[in-house]
Amino acid sequence: MNPVEYRRPATADEALTLTGSAGARLLGGGTNLVDLMRKGVERPSLLADVSGLSSLIEPTEGGGLMIGAAARNSAVAAHPLVRAHYPMLARAILAGASAQIRNMATVGGNLMQRTRCLYFADTAGSRCNKRSPGSGCDALEGFNRYHAILGASGDCIAVHPSDMGVALAALDAQIRILSTGGIRVVPLTEFHRLPGDRPDLETALEPGELIVSIELPPSSVAARSAYRKVRDRASYAFALVSVAAGLAVRDGRVEDVRIAFGGVAPRPWRAFRAEAVLLGRPPTTEAFEEAAEAELQDATPLSGNSFKPNLVRRTMTAVLSELAGDDR
Amino acid sequence: MAIRINGAEVEAPEDARVSLLDLLRERVHLTGTKVGCNQGACGACTVLVDGERVLSCLTLAAQVDGRSVTTIEGLAEAEALHPLQAAFIDHDGFQCGYCTPGQICAAAAMLAEVAAGAPSYVTADLTAERVPLTREEIRERMSGNLCRCGAHNGIVDAILQVAAERAA
Numbered sequence: 001m002n003p004v005e006y007r008r009p010a011t012a013d014e015a016l017t018l019t020g021s022a023g024a025r026l027l028g029g030g031t032n033l034v035d036l037m038r039k040g041v042e043r044p045s046l047l048a049d050v051s052g053l054s055s056l057i058e059p060t061e062g063g064g065l066m067i068g069a070a071a072r073n074s075a076v077a078a079h080p081l082v083r084a085h086y087p088m089l090a091r092a093i094l095a096g097a098s099a100q101i102r103n104m105a106t107v108g109g110n111l112m113q114r115t116r117c118l119y120f121a122d123t124a125g126s127r128c129n130k131r132s133p134g135s136g137c138d139a140l141e142g143f144n145r146y147h148a149i150l151g152a153s154g155d156c157i158a159v160h161p162s163d164m165g166v167a168l169a170a171l172d173a174q175i176r177i178l179s180t181g182g183i184r185v186v187p188l189t190e191f192h193r194l195p196g197d198r199p200d201l202e203t204a205l206e207p208g209e210l211i212v213s214i215e216l217p218p219s220s221v222a223a224r225s226a227y228r229k230v231r232d233r234a235s236y237a238f239a240l241v242s243v244a245a246g247l248a249v250r251d252g253r254v255e256d257v258r259i260a261f262g263g264v265a266p267r268p269w270r271a272f273r274a275e276a277v278l279l280g281r282p283p284t285t286e287a288f289e290e291a292a293e294a295e296l297q298d299a300t301p302l303s304g305n306s307f308k309p310n311l312v313r314r315t316m317t318a319v320l321s322e323l324a325g326d327d328r
Numbered sequence: 329m330a331i332r333i334n335g336a337e338v339e340a341p342e343d344a345r346v347s348l349l350d351l352l353r354e355r356v357h358l359t360g361t362k363v364g365c366n367q368g369a370c371g372a373c374t375v376l377v378d379g380e381r382v383l384s385c386l387t388l389a390a391q392v393d394g395r396s397v398t399t400i401e402g403l404a405e406a407e408a409l410h411p412l413q414a415a416f417i418d419h420d421g422f423q424c425g426y427c428t429p430g431q432i433c434a435a436a437a438m439l440a441e442v443a444a445g446a447p448s449y450v451t452a453d454l455t456a457e458r459v460p461l462t463r464e465e466i467r468e469r470m471s472g473n474l475c476r477c478g479a480h481n482g483i484v485d486a487i488l489q490v491a492a493e494r495a496a
Contacts, residue, residue, distance in 0.1 A: 006344035006390040027391075034347070034386045035367050047344065049391060074380075078446040083454040094449040098472020099438065100371060103380045104387065235449070235471035 028109025
């Protein structure tokens with residue numbers, strides 16, 4: 001690990017003065033950044049520890065929920081309002097990592113964790129366009145079981161590993177970002193960039209900016225929502241496929257629906273096409289499958305994960321069928 | 329500021345690269361906390377910070393300046409065994425013992441989380457105030473601690489015993 005200076009800014013404004021400098025990195029729980037520093041992938045010269053800034057979780061005047069960026073993942077999942085009104089978010093967070101890591105990880109840090117694969121972390125033996133732009137990608141023809149089938153490029157096929165982010169994408173979460181110019185708001189579905197030919201650039205956050213909070217708008221589907229994660233072992237593993245979904249049915253037809261996928265794309269993947277297919281239709285198995293097909297029509301499975309489109313279709317259909325219940 | 333480790337104050341290291349794990353083992357010579365993978369995958373380095381379980385390998389010592397750390401050496405009173413330590417012996421909750429300090433620290437915090445009503449991924453009713461502590465719940469909640477010897481069944485038995493003692 002390279003020498004690094006550690007600072008603990010007392011306010012968001014003080015954090016901003018630190019983040020603009022070259023080599024500076026914001027530090028949340030450190031569960032991803034400290035690991036990558038030890039592996040020599042990340043080499044910051046300054047760590048601005050923002051994990052002591054706002055961790056407030058409170059209802060907004062408009063009927064939504066505001067979550068401070070420094071709130072711990074475990075605190076969000078255990079919060080009574082999240083458990084009661086946003087079950088897909090509580091369940092998604094609880095599906096991620098381990099209890100120890102959820103106690104450490106912040107909400108802002110979870111979104112800022114690197115979009116990555118095993119080749120990215122293998123500094124000794126693997127080529128990676130994300131770690132070393134232009135060097136090539138060993139995952140394309142390598143072990144790519146866990147990699148992306150949607151939104152990837154010929155330069156990078158890594159997935160964003162967050163479970164929490166998948167639920168936030170489905171919930172239309174808005175990310176509030178502070179800079180010296182004030183606050184700007186970015187929808188979570190647009191926060192993570194697709195890799196294109198610059199897989200080293202992962203998010204919309206610019207140097208000199210800080211995520212201060214995540215806002216969940218009021219939602220007609222959040223209360224009847226779920227998150228299901230399919231993985232190689234029952235717990236403490238990254239998703240092969242995950243599905244966050246919320247459903248509102250009225251008079252036998254889908255009145256509103258939100259769907260997002262994890263484990264299949266370089267960002268939490270909001271299934272806008274699938275949602276469009278379902279609106280106004282009776283919530284039947286056939287409709288769910290047709291919606292999944294619409295979302296997957298551009299999918300590009302790899303040598304090691306040709307099973308993924310089918311797994312997405314089945315998982316999505318199962319989750320929505322369960323949510324539809326007797327309305328089906 | 330200082331780091332309070334098992335009740336004793338220790339100065340945070342000058343070098344920000346020092347992990348909490350290395351501080352504990354190499355500088356304070358509390359070697360009960362173990363180095364397993366050193367990359368957040370195994371749970372052998374689990375300690376409590378302000379009562380919550382964390383991975384000391386992925387925590388920089390500087391991050392816990394001003395906070396309170398409890399390791400396996402500080403879990404019990406004086407020479408007595410902590411109830412979880414006794415229960416792990418009763419139920420053969422280990423073979424080689426390398427993962428055991430992390431398992432026991434994690435279990436201690438896990439029982440507190442359950443007592444506070446925190447749900448897990450397998451909890452059917454997320455809004456329930458009291459979560460029934462089944463084997464399935466324990467396995468899910470302890471999934472961050474791996475045991476290469478395969479003593480997981482004994483570990484679950486040991487935790488169930490302590491939970492039952494506390495409920496009695």
